[in-house]
Amino acid sequence: MAASAGLSARDVSFAYLGAARASLRHVDLAVAPGEVVLITGASGCGKSTLALALAGLIPSRVHGEVRGQVSFGDRVLTGLPPHEASQLVGLVFQNPNQQLINQTVQSEVAFGPENLALPQPEIAARVDWCLEVTGMAGMRQKAVVTLSGGQKQRTAIAATLAMRPAILVLDEPLSDLDPVGAQEVLATLRRLARAGDTGIVVIEHRVDEVAPWADRVVLMDDGRIVLDQPPRDAWADETPWSRTGVAVPDLIQLGHAVPGAFAAAAPLSVEDAVSVLRGGWFAAGLARAAASRAARDVAAGARLPPGGPVRPAGLPVLSWQGVSVQFGQVCAVDDVTLSVGEGEWTALIGANGSGKSTLISLTVGLGRPASGRVEFRGQPIRPGRVFEHAAQVALLLQAADEMLFAETVRAELEFGTRFRALPPDPVLDVAGAMEFFGFDGLADASPWELSQGGRQRLALAALLVGAPGVLVLDEPTTGQDAHHMQAFLRLLEQVVEHTGLTVITVTHDIRGLASRAARVVVLGEGKVRLDGPARQVFARTAELAKWGVLAPPLARLQVGLLGDDCGEVLLTVGELAAAVGPRPGAATAGVLRS
Amino acid sequence: MMHSLFAQTVIGYLLMFAVPLLLPVLFIKLVGLGGLRELVTYEAKNTPLHTLDPRLKVLYPVAMGVLSILLSWKLMLVVFALTLLPWVWLRPSKQRIRVLLVMVIGPALAGFWSQGMYFLPNPPIHFLYKFPWTVAWLGSPGITSYGMIFGLQQTARVLVTVSTSMLILVSTDVGDFTWAFERFRAPPHFGFALTAALRFLPEMISRTTLVLRAVELRGYDLSRPHWFQLTRWPDYIRRLARCCVLITVPLLIGTLRGTATMAMVADARGFGVSRRRGSLRVHRLTRTDYWGYAILIALVAAALVLNHLHIGARSYG
Numbered sequence: 001m002a003a004s005a006g007l008s009a010r011d012v013s014f015a016y017l018g019a020a021r022a023s024l025r026h027v028d029l030a031v032a033p034g035e036v037v038l039i040t041g042a043s044g045c046g047k048s049t050l051a052l053a054l055a056g057l058i059p060s061r062v063h064g065e066v067r068g069q070v071s072f073g074d075r076v077l078t079g080l081p082p083h084e085a086s087q088l089v090g091l092v093f094q095n096p097n098q099q100l101i102n103q104t105v106q107s108e109v110a111f112g113p114e115n116l117a118l119p120q121p122e123i124a125a126r127v128d129w130c131l132e133v134t135g136m137a138g139m140r141q142k143a144v145v146t147l148s149g150g151q152k153q154r155t156a157i158a159a160t161l162a163m164r165p166a167i168l169v170l171d172e173p174l175s176d177l178d179p180v181g182a183q184e185v186l187a188t189l190r191r192l193a194r195a196g197d198t199g200i201v202v203i204e205h206r207v208d209e210v211a212p213w214a215d216r217v218v219l220m221d222d223g224r225i226v227l228d229q230p231p232r233d234a235w236a237d238e239t240p241w242s243r244t245g246v247a248v249p250d251l252i253q254l255g256h257a258v259p260g261a262f263a264a265a266a267p268l269s270v271e272d273a274v275s276v277l278r279g280g281w282f283a284a285g286l287a288r289a290a291a292s293r294a295a296r297d298v299a300a301g302a303r304l305p306p307g308g309p310v311r312p313a314g315l316p317v318l319s320w321q322g323v324s325v326q327f328g329q330v331c332a333v334d335d336v337t338l339s340v341g342e343g344e345w346t347a348l349i350g351a352n353g354s355g356k357s358t359l360i361s362l363t364v365g366l367g368r369p370a371s372g373r374v375e376f377r378g379q380p381i382r383p384g385r386v387f388e389h390a391a392q393v394a395l396l397l398q399a400a401d402e403m404l405f406a407e408t409v410r411a412e413l414e415f416g417t418r419f420r421a422l423p424p425d426p427v428l429d430v431a432g433a434m435e436f437f438g439f440d441g442l443a444d445a446s447p448w449e450l451s452q453g454g455r456q457r458l459a460l461a462a463l464l465v466g467a468p469g470v471l472v473l474d475e476p477t478t479g480q481d482a483h484h485m486q487a488f489l490r491l492l493e494q495v496v497e498h499t500g501l502t503v504i505t506v507t508h509d510i511r512g513l514a515s516r517a518a519r520v521v522v523l524g525e526g527k528v529r530l531d532g533p534a535r536q537v538f539a540r541t542a543e544l545a546k547w548g549v550l551a552p553p554l555a556r557l558q559v560g561l562l563g564d565d566c567g568e569v570l571l572t573v574g575e576l577a578a579a580v581g582p583r584p585g586a587a588t589a590g591v592l593r594s
Numbered sequence: 595m596m597h598s599l600f601a602q603t604v605i606g607y608l609l610m611f612a613v614p615l616l617l618p619v620l621f622i623k624l625v626g627l628g629g630l631r632e633l634v635t636y637e638a639k640n641t642p643l644h645t646l647d648p649r650l651k652v653l654y655p656v657a658m659g660v661l662s663i664l665l666s667w668k669l670m671l672v673v674f675a676l677t678l679l680p681w682v683w684l685r686p687s688k689q690r691i692r693v694l695l696v697m698v699i700g701p702a703l704a705g706f707w708s709q710g711m712y713f714l715p716n717p718p719i720h721f722l723y724k725f726p727w728t729v730a731w732l733g734s735p736g737i738t739s740y741g742m743i744f745g746l747q748q749t750a751r752v753l754v755t756v757s758t759s760m761l762i763l764v765s766t767d768v769g770d771f772t773w774a775f776e777r778f779r780a781p782p783h784f785g786f787a788l789t790a791a792l793r794f795l796p797e798m799i800s801r802t803t804l805v806l807r808a809v810e811l812r813g814y815d816l817s818r819p820h821w822f823q824l825t826r827w828p829d830y831i832r833r834l835a836r837c838c839v840l841i842t843v844p845l846l847i848g849t850l851r852g853t854a855t856m857a858m859v860a861d862a863r864g865f866g867v868s869r870r871r872g873s874l875r876v877h878r879l880t881r882t883d884y885w886g887y888a889i890l891i892a893l894v895a896a897a898l899v900l901n902h903l904h905i906g907a908r909s910y911g
Contacts, residue, residue, distance in 0.1 A: 061861060093855050093859065099859040115867060117872045386816070395811050403812060415812055415813070509835065
């Protein structure tokens, strides 16, 4: 381990080569070994640039104009060769696929120590320790290409730790991971934090999951640090958070919306919140509201037990009838019967490998079911005829960048029309899409000049030109900050309102996207496990956990207070605050954001 | 009827073009991009082949290559058969066997067929089928067993290299390659380039599959006509060619982004800072390694002796 001094950035400013504007501006930050610091901020605020600077890769590998300095103890990292800097501060990049160079887990972890020409016993000891602490010891011989996303990220962490840095910087380590993978990585980081001698800097949008065990929360905006506080105090003033558009944890929002709900500052974990609120006026108010809702729903016949297949009222737009898909010995989809009605918004959720993507890929003819039928408006979908079915069902892949092929925004929107005839009454034509998606004035711009959110909008717009009947989105909000996620959700709602499209989203974003859907279908091991309204499905927290899905924090809070048989949960802070009402004798403050 | 000029012409053209048309279909149906990915992916197993001395593994394709250069065409099938023996030791998965068989049988069939038509002594002998003048104007008077056997021997020479290289690729961790190259005093960047290529080739193939899927989702027709829809095939080929241009930009941008990160990671992990690298694995020569070296030396020595005695030696000129 390196010297027991800390990492410090003093008045660091940095502008990329040729950039008109600095990405970092007068940043001051200190991290001690053993400390856990969460850095968050909107996309493009300079977080990743700060990570590169902290790891000593600026300006040696990322060129530009730099001022100020980053140092570890008495060693200046700015300008230090990367292999020397990485033994003081290690950086784990966002995409594990791009940073795993070797073929097996253990050779990847051993790569750094081998390059340093360490003696074999030292290399072996480092590899053993790193694999142990990251929970990868049982997979040391495995080929990297066979690992899941979470396992790859843990391997990347192990490989970085093998250089024995005193500080580990992780740039959005959870962004590409499903809930199970994210929990694996978080457990690894928590283990490291508990061990106490490695400082951890986590750059992440998913504040809810990291904040409970962070020592400090740092908020960045436009290249500057605008807040640096312990988590208990970080959200005392809502102004910087609302100005930057960064998500505030649900429990914090609840504390603001229902003053006096928590005796002191709002707890950051659901477990703490449940123990604080159990038996109090908040739980009593919640129970009263739940009982009255249940009585009303039973009277109206609206409370349906989720689990069995839901039949849409009208003619189904899409239907899977007894569909099974086999990959070698693995049954990816197992006898699924499901139908989606006209204009319905359905979220398909489940752990990785539960069959979600396989199921939706059948709707455009990608893949062939071993048995059963997939139909679009009563007509069978023929495997392999992707070109034909893409005119009926628009499938937006998670990697939206891979769906852009033209030189200009206009050409991108016209791409589909060059190769097939448009229907006579398109809901969106090229001109309409330009206007609706906000590309006016950008017709001749290259798609690669747009922001990541802009490119995703363009890919969506390009798919919709030609007016398909169904829009299927595969993980559309992965890796986006709260602001962009909200903007995308608003856009999607506008699209639905404007076109009346049927929407199916495959998502791990339970808190945002899945909660907006009218209907949630949970897949587990290739079968439909739960199917019903979001409020009822998310009340089944134990069953969801069994299938690798973590219910939203507010749902878990309600189930924790009302019990497993509460039947239905409220999904927004506003609904919850209204249901509970103000604390007896207290005035209600405005809802921070719901 | 069968002896009429028309029938002979039809049979002649079928014989001439059946194999060239069959090979791409065989490749697409049985291998495809996924199969190529399988072909270059290291398979972690605990077989004696996996634990052999990495230097021996690097030398193995070289030694067999020497044999294929020194020995005559007639002995090539024997040399190729020798290279197949270690595969039994490896016990590859069924999927990999299928891919390997296509990759072996495909070129063998192509060599066998083309030489059967175009490798001709003067005058041509051992005709299996003589082409009528309506076919012979393409440069081949017919198919000869003489040419076919020569084609088979010629293909075996190429397949010796394919078989030995593939065996080593699927059974050797690239870290071991790097170690072996270093012991042979090769520049470390040579080992790293191989490491990076073998690690990222499967990724590249996966990305290509994804981008091809995206093109179709955007409404580009990549559907393949049936074999009998002859008029649709030229359009299909034109669409395929155009698609190659379309997918280049996203593939290139994705790759460039990935390589920039990879370069920073390699730097941060200290690649190239020391002339000599350490090694996690303790490389001790075992009895199997000694046997391996002995067999390789014996084979090369035998080939040299045979060559010197003009027995089975390759004739030049």
